[in-house]
Amino acid sequence: MKSRNTTTFFLNGEKTAVTGADNSLMLADYLRERRGLVGTKIVCAEGDCGACTVLVTKKSRDGKKSSAFQSINSCIARVPQLDGLSVVTVEGLSQEQHSQCSVQKAVYEAHGSQCGFCTPGFIMALSELVDRRKQSGHSNLSEKEIKNALTGNLCRCTGYDAIIRGASSINPSQAEDLEKRYCSKQIERELQGVRKTPLVIETEHFSLAAPTRASEVTTWLKKGYRPLSGGTDFGVQVNKFKTDDTKVLSLHLVEKADVITVSSNRVSIGVRVTFAELRRAIEKRFPEFASYLDIFASPQIKNTASVVGNIANGSPIGDSIPALMACDAIVVIQSGAKKRKLELSKLYLGYRKLALKRGEWISGIEFQIPDKKTTVQFLKSSQRKDLDISAVNGALWIERGAGGKISKARLAVGGVGATVLRIAAVEEKLQGAKLSADLRASVVEALQKSITPLSDVRGTSAFRRVIVGNWLNETLKKIEFEARGVRS
Ligand SMILES: Cc1cc2nc3c(=O)[nH]c(=O)nc-3n(C[C@H](O)[C@H](O)[C@H](O)COP(=O)(O)OP(=O)(O)OC[C@H]3O[C@@H](n4cnc5c(N)ncnc54)[C@H](O)[C@@H]3O)c2cc1C
Ligand code: FES
Ligand code: FES
Structure with a gap:
């Protein structure tokens, strides 16, 4: 082409x-x-x-x-x-x-x-x-x-x-x-005309490719080009001399990269959808998630940073990761024209290590929207409210079934290990159970056994344990009391 x-x-x-x-x-x-x-x-x-x-x-x-x-x-x-x-x-x-x-x-x-x-x-x-x-x-x-x-x-x-x-x-x-x-x-x-043609720049010290077809991305990845979505993570690394990648694969021209589809119970987003665009798209259907995004970075970053970039970055404190995991997110992985789907909770093999094979890239993500029987709660704890990185973050998805029992529970927590974690031990205890003070104590204990938070500048290990434990207890208490018509 x-x-x-x-x-x-x-x-x-x-x-x-x-x-x-x-x-x-x-x-x-x-x-x-x-x-x-x-x-x-x-x-x-x-x-x-x-x-x-x-x-x-x-x-x-x-x-x-x-x-x-x-x-x-x-x-x-x-x-x-x-x-x-x-x-x-x-x-x-x-x-x-x-x-x-x-x-x-x-x-x-x-x-x-x-x-x-x-x-x-x-x-x-x-x-x-x-x-x-x-x-x-x-x-x-x-x-x-x-x-x-x-x-x-x-x-x-x-x-x-x-x-x-x-x-x-x-x-x-x-x-x-x-x-x-x-x-x-x-x-x-004029700009529409510009965006129809792929961009390829090759200089002595810097190369950039921006294909228009998703099926061509793999060709460049195999030549050693690094994928770039919004570039907010990558740009900081370049300025702080933390990367020597000089071959960049920009996804800004890729077809359907900006598309968001919101159906009755699912959201599907393309690789370049930014946090600002996601917020606007889900504001009415999923206001809890939209409010959580209000304390993500700044307007300038949210106008640029993509959701896919956040999950691909693989940070254990990436804010969208626990939220999306709790919403049963599926990652669309592409190589050439072939696509496969993977649960987001299976994407991370270790600290910033992704289950992507050579030539594969993430072309989109899908997640569930809660219905009336479902409560979703989010946690972001940082040293200041705006424009700060989380010490810990998390999200809890609870579906209520017959007789006041929980029919589905998903809990994901970040900042407590090498990757964001789904806490299976807690989910198993909640599944099919009725909320009570005893159950809350037992799930908080199960959470503490499942995590290994580090101490760093953002908080000690003990601080992180207290924050996630208290948040889980208080969130479950709120859900329990609301179900009984009592204000906590
Ligand atoms: C000032 C500031 C504030 C921030 N605040 C927050 C915050 O509050 N919460 C938070 O979680 N993050 C925050 N971030 C981090 C960053 O903005 C997010 O991680 C953002 O979502 C990254 O998206 P991007 O599109 O800019 O990623 P990029 O920089 O384009 O890419 C990030 C990484 O993913 C890889 N990558 C990109 N696209 C793909 C793909 N399609 N397939 C495979 N790999 C890919 C890149 O090679 C790179 O390694 C902040 C960053 C800055 C600079
Ligand atoms: S006027 Fe704002 S930094 Fe001086
Ligand atoms: S100079 Fe760009 S945000 Fe500070």
Whole structure:
């Protein structure tokens, strides 16, 4: 199949082609060093502070819009990851040069900036929110949504009150129409054309392949290319010199990669579906899972990080893994055109070791949605609520059968061993049983016998044991009392 060797995207409305070694740069470095767009700042270079935030349009390959502009961290996004998208930096917000857009004006007038280093990042994160609200016809922003939109942005000197006050004064319906300028029909037509052709870049020190057909992925894997979905894990490793992989297989052009299907009792997602997209898709049908995702990373990371990337990363504290295991998730594994399915709980053979054969990759995941007889509860314990990595996490799925007995139980816990664990000993005790204080004591004991948590900077082994034990006991107590019509 014909391929191209140039990453192509729109940058502040201008068609941009990146050739050769510049494709190995992170977008933030490319903007600053190659394009002189120094409004985008770099502080942490690992997705934690938001100073490098830019906006991108996100459309599926058939051109259907999945949402308006989305904020991303440009410090961990390699240039080819922007291929086929429209990118807006802080320089592109105002209508005229040296003037301020309404978000900038509002933050400035509320004295929301001192040294100014974090300010462009805050402005971009707020611009995503303002644009989303403008497109849905809203005329004001609540303090809660402003705070949620800014969980991925850190400021060390101004203090957040002034920034939030400034943001509260914005009327989205009167803000500039970014979509009209940077997401016009003509731009989208051109980008659709770009996304139809595979991208292959080969330079002395860096190679990247982005096939459009899922069946071609294996060919590149067999040549030693490393798969890249959203790149949030991989980007940090590159910046911190923790990987020397120079051959990258980007999945951004693969057919149906962005597809989510929600049926009456199951959700099925493609390889590039992000946490933000999953949250939107399940918000009404599975609000407990959607709320759990609220404390996953930041908006910028959730707009980029894929669910498949999270499970493929195989971290014992990956937040989606226990949740998906409890929801009976099945992983779709592909090699060439062949697909096989595997229970997520069987994917992990050891610490970050996956049951994938040479040439195999994960092309999707399916999981169950609870019905009225089912309760699902989630746990994430971290040192701070937002943008933090879990010390322990977990999920419990309980189906109630006849006579108040449990007809199905699934418990998965992370941060208590080399991989996320399904706790069979607990599940067996719960299956067919009626909840009681004695049963709770006995399942907590079974849980403690099944886990071997480590002590590290996020918590001691004893702390982890106490957290998961108490959570399981309290969750079962709540379910037991609710079934009896008593409030715990
Ligand atoms: C600031 C920050 C905050 C974060 N917060 C959280 C958090 O709260 N909770 C949490 O769980 N994680 C968190 N993460 C980790 C990360 O964002 C997630 O693990 C994310 O889901 C990874 O998805 P990705 O698409 O970006 O993966 P990528 O970086 O693209 O890939 C991750 C790994 O999986 C491999 N891989 C990717 N796709 C495939 C595939 N299709 N088949 C086989 N292998 C594949 C890659 O080679 C790589 O080794 C955070 C990361 C950052 C930088
Ligand atoms: S520089 Fe801190 S998130 Fe990118
Ligand atoms: S204004 Fe100085 S860090 Fe925010």
